[in-house]
Amino acid sequence: MDVFIDSSVLVRLKDPDLVLRRLAEEAIERLDANGFRLLLSAQVLMEYWTVATRPPTARGGLGLTFEEATLDVQAYRNWFGMVQEDERLFSIWWRVVQDHRVLGRQVWDARIAAIMRLHGVLHLLTFNAQDFARFDFIRAWLPQEVDAMFRAEG
DSSP: EEEEHHHHHHTTTSSSHHHHHHHHHHHHHHHHHHEEEEEEEEHHHHHHHHTTTTTTOOOTTOOOOOHHHHHHHHHHHSSSOOOOOOOOHHHHHHHHHHHHHHOOOHHHHHHHHHHHHHHTOOOOOOOOOGGTTTOOTTTHHHHHHGHHHHHHHH
16 A cells, blocks of 8 residues: 655654654654555655755754755655656646635645545655645544554555
8 A cells, every 4th residue: 555755754754853753763664564655756855855954943944964955865765656746737736726725835735635646645644634634535644643544454
C-alpha cells in the first residue's frame, strides 16, 4: 500500500527537537518495515527546501546551508518513491479547490490532496492532519498513529 509523505515529516526528520525527530523516524521506519511504499512529489521537496534553508529565527526554519539541503533532497529522492505531476493535475486540483472551497495558503494542501487523488493514494503521513481533514478522499495520519493506520488497512 502507498503512503504519501508530507513535507512536515521531512522537516521533522531534521528537527532539533529530538522528540519530534524520533516520532518522524519511527513512523517512517515502521511503515517501510511493514511493506508500505512511501511516496513524495516535487512539491513536497520544494516545501522542504523552503523550510530547511530558512533561518531558524524565521517561522520554524532549520537554517541548513545550501549544501546540507541539497544532500537532504538528494537523499529523500533516493529513499522515497517520486510521483509525477502531469497535465491532469490542474483539473483535479481545480475540482478539489472548488468542491472544498479552498482559499489562501490552503491551496498547497489542496494541491497535495490533488496529487494523491491523481495517483490513487489514500494515506498521508503528516504532522498537520487537521490541515487535510476537509479532503474526504484521503486519510491524514499523525506519525504517532501508524498503528491505527495498520489496523485500518487490516
